[in-house]
Structure formats: C-alpha cells, structure tokens
Amino acid sequence: MLRIPARPAFLRGKLRGSSRAHTGRGGGDDMNAGILTETMQSARMSLAFARNYLTYSLWMWRERPENLASCVEAGDTSIYYHCYGRGEPVLILHGGFAYSGTWAGQIPELACMYRVIAPDSRGHGRSTLGTKPLTYRQMAGDMAALITKLRLGAVHLVGWSDGGCTSLALALEHPELVRSMVLLGTPFNTDNYTAGAIREMEDILHPWSPSMLGLRFMRRLMTPEARKGREFLEKMTRMWRELPDFTAQDLGRIQAPTLVIGCDRDEFLSLWPDPLRVFKETAAAIPDARLEVIAGGTHIVSMERPREVNALILDFLQSL
Numbered sequence: 612m613l614r615i616p617a618r619p620a621f622l623r624g625k626l627r628g629s630s631r632a633h634t635g636r637g638g639g640d641d642m643n644a645g646i647l648t649e650t651m652q653s654a655r656m657s658l659a660f661a662r663n664y665l666t667y668s669l670w671m672w673r674e675r676p677e678n679l680a681s682c683v684e685a686g687d688t689s690i691y692y693h694c695y696g697r698g699e700p701v702l703i704l705h706g707g708f709a710y711s712g713t714w715a716g717q718i719p720e721l722a723c724m725y726r727v728i729a730p731d732s733r734g735h736g737r738s739t740l741g742t743k744p745l746t747y748r749q750m751a752g753d754m755a756a757l758i759t760k761l762r763l764g765a766v767h768l769v770g771w772s773d774g775g776c777t778s779l780a781l782a783l784e785h786p787e788l789v790r791s792m793v794l795l796g797t798p799f800n801t802d803n804y805t806a807g808a809i810r811e812m813e814d815i816l817h818p819w820s821p822s823m824l825g826l827r828f829m830r831r832l833m834t835p836e837a838r839k840g841r842e843f844l845e846k847m848t849r850m851w852r853e854l855p856d857f858t859a860q861d862l863g864r865i866q867a868p869t870l871v872i873g874c875d876r877d878e879f880l881s882l883w884p885d886p887l888r889v890f891k892e893t894a895a896a897i898p899d900a901r902l903e904v905i906a907g908g909t910h911i912v913s914m915e916r917p918r919e920v921n922a923l924i925l926d927f928l929q930s931l
Contacts, residue, residue, distance in 0.1 A: 659914035663716035670719040685733075685756035688741035692730035692757065696722030699790070700763040701928070702754065703729050704774030706796070707847060710736030716917030717769070720925065725767070730757055732777065734843050745846040747773070747854055751780035758788050765790040767928055768867075771913055772796045772879070776855045782865045783857075789867040791931055793924055794893065796877055796910045799857040803889045808879040862896035869900040870927040872920065874908030901927065 671678070679694040693711060695718055703714045703721075711729035721727045732750050734740035743749055754777060758766055767790050770778030775797025782789045798804060873890025875881055880889045887904060894902035903923050905912055913920045 667715035683760045685753040689739045691737035695727045698725040700766040701725040702766040704770040706772030720921045745850045747776040747780040750777045755785045767791045769793040791868045793870045795872045859896040869897045873904045877910045
C-alpha cells in the first residue's frame with residue numbers, strides 16, 4: 612500500500628528518489644523544473660493525441676464505418692461507449708484521467724478486422740462517477756455489465772495503464788468473459804510504481820502542484836466534456852493509494868492468452884536498474900503470457916508509436 616502524505620512533495624524539503632535536501636532557492640528551482648517537466652509531458656501527450664485524432668477523423672470521413680454511440684446502465688453509473696466495425700469483439704480500456712478517444716491511433720486499424728468497443732470508464736469522459744468507491748474490481752464489474760448487456764460473449768481485452776488493471780480484475784473475476792488480453796503500461800501492484808509516479812500521486816490534490824498543473828493542461832485538450840470535480844480527484848487518489856494490489860499468485864490464475872507490451876522508458880513503471888522488470892514479472896506470472904518490448908517506448912506508447920503497437924496487437928490476435 613502506498614503511504615501518501617498530506618503535504619505535497621513539491622513543498623517538502625526532500626522528494627522521494629532524491630539524494631539531497633532542497634532548501635531556499637533550490638526548492639523553487641525544483642518546483643519550476645517540475646512544472647516545466649509536467650507541462651512538457653502533457654504537451655507531448657496532447658500532440659500525440661491530436662495527431663492520432665486527425666487520422667481517426669479522416670478515417671471516419673473517408674470510410675464512414677459503422678459507429679454506434681450509446682450508454683448502458685451499470686448499477687450506480689452510466690457507461691458511455693462507441694462501437695466500430697464488425698467481427699470478434701475487442702474491448703479497449705483507456706487509462707486514468709483519459710477517455711475512449713485516446714485510442715484514436717488504434718481504432719481505425721482494429722476496426723478493419725474486429726468489432727471494437729471503446730467505453731469511457733466510470734467517472735471518465737461522458738460516463739458518470741456513481742456513488743461507489745473507485746476500484747479496479749468495481750470498474751471490471753462495470754465492464755462485465757457492458758459485455759453482458761451488449762451480448763458480446765467472451766471479448767478480447769486491450770488495456771492501457773488503469774485500463775490494464777481493470778482488464779486484470781475482469782480476467783480474474785469474470786474469466787468466462789475474457790477471450791484474450793493485451794496489457795500496455797500496466798502495473799499489477801503499487802510496488803511497481805517509480806518514484807516519479809508516486810510523487811505525482813502525492814501532488815494530485817494540490818491545485819498548484821506541477822502534477823496538477825500538467826493535468827489541467829492535458830485534460831482541457833483531451834476530455835470531451837468539462838473537467839470533473841474534486842470528488843473525482845479524491846476517489847482516484849484514494850484508489851491509487853492502495854491499488855492495484857494483485858499478487859503473482861493472482862496473476863497465475865489468469866486463464867486467457869495474454870500479451871504484455873513493455874517499454875523501457877515508461878515514466879511510471881520503468882524501475883532502476885532494470886526498466887523492464889515490471890513487464891517481465893507480469894509476463895512470468897501469467898501462464899504462457901507473451902512479452903514484447905518496444906525499445907524507447909514511454910507510458911503513452913500507444914499514442915506516440917501507434918503503428919508498432921497496432922502491429923503487435925493484430926499479430927497477437929490473429930495468432931489465437
């Protein structure tokens with residue numbers, strides 16, 4: 612379990628992962644550097660998203676694929692989703708503080724061969740937050756309701772980051788609904804996070820922290836509706852303090868064929884001294900899982916290098 616103190620990291624004398632205390636002017640320099648880093652990362656993500664969304668929009672205009680947009684009721688929440696194409700169902704689950712549109716780089720290619728279902732997870736995009744606590748098992752329950760109400764049968768899952776954690780929960784809680792699984796940038800335990808990821812989690816509720824400033828910039832460009840309120844941020848932070856909490860033994864119970872896509876420059880999961888350790892451990896724990904590495908890839912590899920990611924996903928799906 613992560614221990615996240617109330618005081619933000621950018622105001623404390625010493626940051627996690629830092630070898631020296633910061634006092635006086637140095638603290639201000641660190642904060643300025645943090646703001647610059649977060650803004651650059653957010654800008655990089657937004658530019659990658661914009662490029663992919665342009666490609667997606669041109670594809671929608673040129674091909675005019677079947678595109679069903681609707682929502683289903685899942686207990687205390689309404690889950691909004693898009694469906695594209697025809698064929699075996701592929702359910703693609705986005706990461707935290709994102710929405711289904713972040714798959715713009717994948718949808719055109721996948722929808723040529725499969726029926727692609729792209730939901731907004733609970734509290735994200737157009738889906739409502741609901742009253743229950745945010746957990747990966749709860750969101751897996753939401754996806755189980757979606758699969759059941761759309762009569763999809765067993766689906767191929769593609770999950771990125773938080774969406775990968777939801778995929779793990781769905782494969783464990785509802786194995787009959789999962790035909791296969793692709794995991795990108797996915798932790799299975801809080802021990803998997805880098806010091807930088809923990810620092811962002813510490814800072815997220817503080818309005819002038821580098822993490823929050825970067826998040827504001829990103830979400831204004833990426834979300835399809837007004838930003839969620841503080842309740843959403845509090846629920847997300849509470850979830851990240853304690854989850855994911857899967858063990859290697861849990862992963863050993865997964866029955867679905869699984870592809871793990873690892874990146875050696877993942878800002879959240881590339882731990883020193885082996886930046887691929889988390890991905891190796893995940894693939895080793897899941898029976899017969901396959902590991903593919905994208906050298907130089909970051910946490911947003913699906914947006915920055917969509918062709919490579921799509922090729923790996925399609926090769927895996929077609930091998931089943």
